[in-house]
Amino acid sequence: MDEKSPSRKGPDFCSLRYGLALIMHFSNFTMITQRVSLSIAIIAMVNSTQRASPSNASFEDPLADTLSNPSKPIKELNTRASVYQWSPETQGIIFSSINYGIILTLIPSGYLAGIFGAKQMLGAGLLISSLLTLFTPLAADFGVILVIIIRTFQGMAQGMAWTGQFTIWAKWAPPLERSKLTSIAGSGDQWQDLSQEFSVSLSFSTPTPCCIMPEGAAFGSFFILCVGGLISQALGWPFIFYIFGSIGCVCCLLWFTVIYDDPSHHPCISAREKEYIVSSLAHQSGVLSSLPFIAASSCTILGGQLADFLLSRSLLRLITVRKLFSSLGLLLPSLCAVALPFVASSYVTTIILLILIPGTSNLCDSGFIINTLDVAPRYASFLMGISRGFGLIAGIVSSTATGFLISQDSETGWRNVFFLSAAVNMLGLVFYLTFGQAEIQDWAKERTLTRL
Template sequence: MDKKPSTSKGSIFCSLRYGLALIMHFSNFTMITQRVSLSIAMIAMVNGTQQHDLLNASTEGPFVDTLNNPIKKVNAGVSVYEWSPETQGIIFSSISYGIILTLIPSGYLAGIFGAKLMLGTGLLVSSLLALLTPLAADFGVIWVIVIRTVQGMAQGMAWTGQFTIWAKWAPPLERSKLTSIAGSGSAFGSFIILCVGGLISQALGWPFIFYIFGSIGCICCLLWFTVIYDDPMHHPCISVREKEHITSSLAQQSSSPRRSVPIKSMVRCLPLWAIFIGFFSHFWLCTIIITYLPTYIRSVLHVNIRDSGVLSSLPFIAASSCTILGGQLADFLLSRNLLRLIDVRKLFSSLGLFLPSLCAVALPFVASSYLTTIILLILIPGTSNLCDSGFIINTLDVAPRYASFLMGISRGFGLIAGIISSTTTGFLISQDSVSGWRNVFFLSAAINVLGLVFYLIFGKAEIQGWAKERPLTRL
């Protein structure tokens, strides 16, 4: 494996692999906006009468839909739904149920049929379902849950396919940079949807949040299917120099087809379990922030939907910046031989799990301070995303042959955490708002710390024996 890439600075920044990272950044941007749309729209969907009272909005008498969910009509024909916090928690977590259903099988299938098809199809289906969400809400809460679950299944196909692509496109010393550029699209998308979602809701009505970002997703699909290829060998526009650089950098990694997945060896592998537990801990707190941040800001800081959206978007500026800067710093430490690979992975995992835990524990004690609360809420997603250069890409280190399959399992653990944390948060804050939020943050911090300790003890960064190349004649 080459320790120092042979490409020049100019060839790096004009290369197709960095163009691929930007397109994947846009794809992640699209998917997260479709996922988070409901978080900002929910404020208007369940509190529309409160938001429009000041505008002298006339309301009609409540009527009951086909699933006995009371609905009120406010001005401009926008519906308002009487959904309890528990019901909202189930709706929020439904997309995670969908993702987890396809996460593992899609990761395996992406290695067989190609990530381009899996990711592009998932993005297209997710975008079309986003356009149908307002109609589903009028039919009843069950239809919203169904739509969000199927949308999650489509996004599960898209998320895991990315690592199949990077296993073939990313030289080892550029993995942190490339994956962080692509992954930062999620943080940037969260920033945009939370920033403009409230404005769209006030100006046009909450359904247009889904219409606009669903349409953007459809446009992104055209770009994806036109430009992206599964590996550099088949891309018609790649330069000979870049192709040789990528293939020589990956020369010691397996590129031959595999006949089976060594499940038993994976189950017994503690370094893999360290990654899985890290994902569970990381996604627990991140899901709460992404899902409930607008609700928390509105209930604690008592701001309207427009300001709630803008304030909720600020943390994701830090998240997007930290993702990219963390990737740059990680690869700098590796390229200069300042730290070993495992030291870099554990350093960024520690920063990404411990620092947001401190901020989460401090939040309930500074609720009376507007500025301090906002600062801590900004730091939580920002510091959490440092994990992108830690255990999140660790599967590419320990088992590059099975990176997509293992990423599916890893995100499965993360999605299980998201399902439990969303439902638990809805239950806790429905009992008592003040003590409920305190318990939510304390529990999240405890889970983060336990996950970090497990990863620090068992995490590894070398290719495991069961993931190395073996002759195909041995069955």
């Protein structure tokens, strides 16, 4: 805070770093579509209304059906595919396997990214996930065990790609533009687990709230939920995997061609932009910059597990759990932010508080963030898209406000930034504690049509 910041220039949305954010956006979009593909396809894969043999899968013979029933449309025959006898318990294992894969690679991938380079790690993760998506229909014919294995390795690949993004932004994002750049990049995959669980609930015919690590969804989740069903109906469920797996492979070519680990080695970056980024990051510590993300991931996972434990044991009501974790996720980082100006003389204490702020704020993931699944499961994706839009606007406004405040006086400006963020958190917490609910609203309930 005491050092004079480098000269700033306004954000140039035609610059290379914003192009990197856009490419990363489409990479995240591709990974979320690949991840949620099975959640959409499973509705057709286990459709009990189609004829199934006693074995693992049955195949419809278009020629035989045509001969036995000439009036049946050819288009309907062409969309038939394998039907599998998977129980709800088996489906639950399949869906959760990708989360186990992600957890396994969160820490090792961060270490490997420092050795092999974030570009290689993220690109390899995207490529492996895309290839496994292409082979998923074939794996389903060989048995459910192979599907679980593929989903686990796909989670490991996406965990590699997710962790590698932060290493890239540590070298590409100037401190005053990190919110904007990461918001653009992350909006392709935000809330992916939420959208996945919502679509899974459709296949189980009962919407269930979840408390799993969110990474995700505005664009990617909305797109797959809208288009996946149409693809399954028109071409057959295997084409959901073929189409989005192929898109991922094409995106990999763009990634390996355009992206570089740092601006210093990029052949197309302008000298002005390179100097601006390098000078802005001259005083940053790479190891310390990664610690808040590790803390955030840990708190998200632990918070989700604790919330589900409290609900499964009926220790607290659903609305109590939502308000409890919302209070922790807003109150704890606010206290840390308010304390920061008063412990500036202690380097270690300052670092600890800066790590705890993003870490504890992710406890909200088990609170109000997934509350839309409780009050309006039918419209969860639509409402999440709206709330994510407000989140993106808030990221832009906060970055602009921060730049304005610290431009007057660095030390006083940062103190005002921390106080202002704490005040906004408290205002939101009071509003949610007052009006928050967990029951399905009347306007979100399904209406039963009756004939007179």
